[in-house]
Amino acid sequence: MLTIATGNKAVAAAVKEVRPDVIAAYPITPQTEIVEQIAEYVTSGELDSRYIPVESEHSAMAACIGASITGARTFTATSSHGLLYMHEMVNWAAGARLPIVMANVNRAIGPGWNVWAEHTDAFQERDTGWLQVYVSTVQEAYDTTLMAFRIAEHADVILPVMVNLDGFLLSHSMQSLDTLNAGDFVPPLHLPHAIDVLNPAGYGTLTGPDEHFRFRWEIEKSMRRSRKVIAETERDFAERFGRSYGVAEEYRYEDADVVVIAMGTLGKEAEVAVDLLRNEGVNAGSLRIRWLRPFPDFDLSGREVVVIDRDYSFGFGGVIAQSLMARQRVDLYSVIAGLGGQEVTYDDIAGFVRDRRPGTELWFGVNGDV
Amino acid sequence: MYEIRIHSRGGQGGVTAARLLALAAFRDGKYATACPFYGAERRGAPVVSYVRIDDRPIRVYSQIRNPDLVVVLDPSVMEVVDVLHGLKRGGKVLMNGTTTEKLHGVPAFAVDLTGIALREKLVIAGSPILNTPVLGALAKMGIISVDSAKKAIQEMFSDERNVRAAEAAFQELVI
Amino acid sequence: MTEIPKEEFILKCTSACAGCPSTLILRYVLKAAGSDTVLVVPACCTSVIQGIYPNTAVNVPLYNVAFAAAAACASGMSEAFQKAGKKTNVIVYAGDGGTVDIGIQALSGAFERETDFLYICYDNEAYGNTGMQRSGSTPIGARTTTTPGGKVHAKKDLDAIVAAHNPSYLATACAAYPQDLFKKVQKALTLRGSKFIHVLAPCPPGWRFSSEMTVEMGKLAVRSGLWILYESEFGKVTINGPSKAAMIKPVPIEDYLSVQGRFKGIDRKAIDALKSQAEQRAKHLQKEAEGIC
Numbered sequence: 001m002l003t004i005a006t007g008n009k010a011v012a013a014a015v016k017e018v019r020p021d022v023i024a025a026y027p028i029t030p031q032t033e034i035v036e037q038i039a040e041y042v043t044s045g046e047l048d049s050r051y052i053p054v055e056s057e058h059s060a061m062a063a064c065i066g067a068s069i070t071g072a073r074t075f076t077a078t079s080s081h082g083l084l085y086m087h088e089m090v091n092w093a094a095g096a097r098l099p100i101v102m103a104n105v106n107r108a109i110g111p112g113w114n115v116w117a118e119h120t121d122a123f124q125e126r127d128t129g130w131l132q133v134y135v136s137t138v139q140e141a142y143d144t145t146l147m148a149f150r151i152a153e154h155a156d157v158i159l160p161v162m163v164n165l166d167g168f169l170l171s172h173s174m175q176s177l178d179t180l181n182a183g184d185f186v187p188p189l190h191l192p193h194a195i196d197v198l199n200p201a202g203y204g205t206l207t208g209p210d211e212h213f214r215f216r217w218e219i220e221k222s223m224r225r226s227r228k229v230i231a232e233t234e235r236d237f238a239e240r241f242g243r244s245y246g247v248a249e250e251y252r253y254e255d256a257d258v259v260v261i262a263m264g265t266l267g268k269e270a271e272v273a274v275d276l277l278r279n280e281g282v283n284a285g286s287l288r289i290r291w292l293r294p295f296p297d298f299d300l301s302g303r304e305v306v307v308i309d310r311d312y313s314f315g316f317g318g319v320i321a322q323s324l325m326a327r328q329r330v331d332l333y334s335v336i337a338g339l340g341g342q343e344v345t346y347d348d349i350a351g352f353v354r355d356r357r358p359g360t361e362l363w364f365g366v367n368g369d370v
Numbered sequence: 371m372y373e374i375r376i377h378s379r380g381g382q383g384g385v386t387a388a389r390l391l392a393l394a395a396f397r398d399g400k401y402a403t404a405c406p407f408y409g410a411e412r413r414g415a416p417v418v419s420y421v422r423i424d425d426r427p428i429r430v431y432s433q434i435r436n437p438d439l440v441v442v443l444d445p446s447v448m449e450v451v452d453v454l455h456g457l458k459r460g461g462k463v464l465m466n467g468t469t470t471e472k473l474h475g476v477p478a479f480a481v482d483l484t485g486i487a488l489r490e491k492l493v494i495a496g497s498p499i500l501n502t503p504v505l506g507a508l509a510k511m512g513i514i515s516v517d518s519a520k521k522a523i524q525e526m527f528s529d530e531r532n533v534r535a536a537e538a539a540f541q542e543l544v545i
Numbered sequence: 546m547t548e549i550p551k552e553e554f555i556l557k558c559t560s561a562c563a564g565c566p567s568t569l570i571l572r573y574v575l576k577a578a579g580s581d582t583v584l585v586v587p588a589c590c591t592s593v594i595q596g597i598y599p600n601t602a603v604n605v606p607l608y609n610v611a612f613a614a615a616a617a618c619a620s621g622m623s624e625a626f627q628k629a630g631k632k633t634n635v636i637v638y639a640g641d642g643g644t645v646d647i648g649i650q651a652l653s654g655a656f657e658r659e660t661d662f663l664y665i666c667y668d669n670e671a672y673g674n675t676g677m678q679r680s681g682s683t684p685i686g687a688r689t690t691t692t693p694g695g696k697v698h699a700k701k702d703l704d705a706i707v708a709a710h711n712p713s714y715l716a717t718a719c720a721a722y723p724q725d726l727f728k729k730v731q732k733a734l735t736l737r738g739s740k741f742i743h744v745l746a747p748c749p750p751g752w753r754f755s756s757e758m759t760v761e762m763g764k765l766a767v768r769s770g771l772w773i774l775y776e777s778e779f780g781k782v783t784i785n786g787p788s789k790a791a792m793i794k795p796v797p798i799e800d801y802l803s804v805q806g807r808f809k810g811i812d813r814k815a816i817d818a819l820k821s822q823a824e825q826r827a828k829h830l831q832k833e834a835e836g837i838c
Binding site for chain 1: 615625628629
């Protein structure tokens, strides 16, 4: 059905379509609209899920974990401080091999209080064993949330998936949305290690170094296998519903000499900058990274690269820029921009490209000598 | 791309007005986005919302700097905000009120949305509802069709007085 | 005498200390609960007692979860079982640290939501698993590794906190009275909503007494009136036999304190505080039992 919705409502609508058994969540700006909408679905009877209005995000994830280990399909949503507050359980969910799906509305971390978009919240959960995907439109938020359940629950993955959308910029933006009848696109969940009272087992028992190490390797293997599952899922989604996104979305990329790399809404805004630059005769293209984990492989050789990080690692730099440089030799201009919802326009992005200085780093708007 | 900036105060429904406008444009078969710029969500503080309408998918998320149209739901914000800031050459202003005399040198139109809301008894928690009547005025200005304006209001609100208020604004606005 | 099933759910391969009350308590809890039960265990002695992967000494599914998360995890589990139409018992088995300190927020939330589950706190009055550091449940005057001079603050009144949530069932029990414990677990599991049993777990290495004295120590706790056995079903309080007797003729609390290394050198002031706390508590419960308050 064609309608118009915010990013938050799109996520809630996708959740309704896959009908989780248990949803546990706690409100936080700018995510709140997701849990409000889900609570409304459940109250009106449109969605037959158990909705647990927990008292904290730590408990939200703990409740999802408790439900998930029984073999139930689970969902939660959070943002920023909420995500950090549940950090311990975020790790637990992945370590326990539970295919929980979580929407995270990206928001800066205090102090001071700042409710606007920044990716640093989710980046702090980067190494937990969750798959992470970043979306850029309302439709993509919907489609990706549907795909997230199928990917998380796939027998070759069985890991949690975090769907990230930019606070306010996307969570509260209204755009057109085509809601789907997903049919059997997301098959019923079969959790191989679900609790069975007829076959009792200990879960998460004391584990020695060798076994611990082996379990971590199992997670890594699943993470690597998930690339194929993501690709298959995208392919099937495209065949059924006619839309596809890829691990990264390319725009005028093929023949580009200089490539802008960004995530989320900045990745979309970059496309407009690319058009501007092309009109000026600059052979620009853009690449919007969708999947942060597993981290995609690109061959950037022979191109100049401008990376916009809406994140940072103190004493290290922009995480995407540094990650790309760790994987390949590339002439790269690193721009830190958009933190705490800083306004970054397509003109600004075009400016980053025009004034690029490969091998250096720009803190947009605040750069000074260190 | 046609870009609209809406000025209001928290609680007056500026954000909803933006959403209604985007929905109406969408029902006209256009692409549309409504992006509120959120500050602290408190009643009475000046609020800005943005609407973009285009024939092609919209990829811009940054704030509108050079609007084609500025809508002022609460003229009192003009004391603290330069509502004409960045207005495109040839851009227009739609104002809630009975006069445009404070706006010099730009094509400005006024319609008494507050009066219409009060007449229709569209008041919530003491505040007149401005976001539905303003759609009638925007239809009169040709931004959206009358039909889609009505559809958008009916999709979001069940109270028919909202449609009547929009109709009244359509009638009263002099172009 | 209540017939206690012969079936064992705690196998003879635990990693418990000699004389461990927690294992004893869990043994009777599971006898009462039966095989259609899942345990949720936050970090506590039972994390270790159950054995090391790939072995387990517990013959029902046992879900280990992070320290602060037990009640919330059980909430999710309980809802999921209900959604699937299953009547499986969900029982949290948590130590005092995971209950009165780090886990109290999740506990409060779960009870406020009237989660259908049974929460059992086995209380050895300190962080036993990490070598006896003070917890909010450590009594005044007790020495722990983080209160080497004796604890200066009183034991947190966990039962009053839980009672404030109006649970369907609230009881205390003690490792030394397994029959009483068994009956209470059975009764709790017949009721819907949030149930809570607070079980005193005299810990030989932690309290510093010899390991064959566990049951004796529990009995002294009850007979001295420092630990009162009672139950409250939908708010109606009943004081159980051994504590009724203790209220009439208690043994001196010094008899209980003097046999434990942790109270060595306890001063008069702390003893008086313990006494007056016990007396107030007894009075309060008696009034409640009589329906006066």
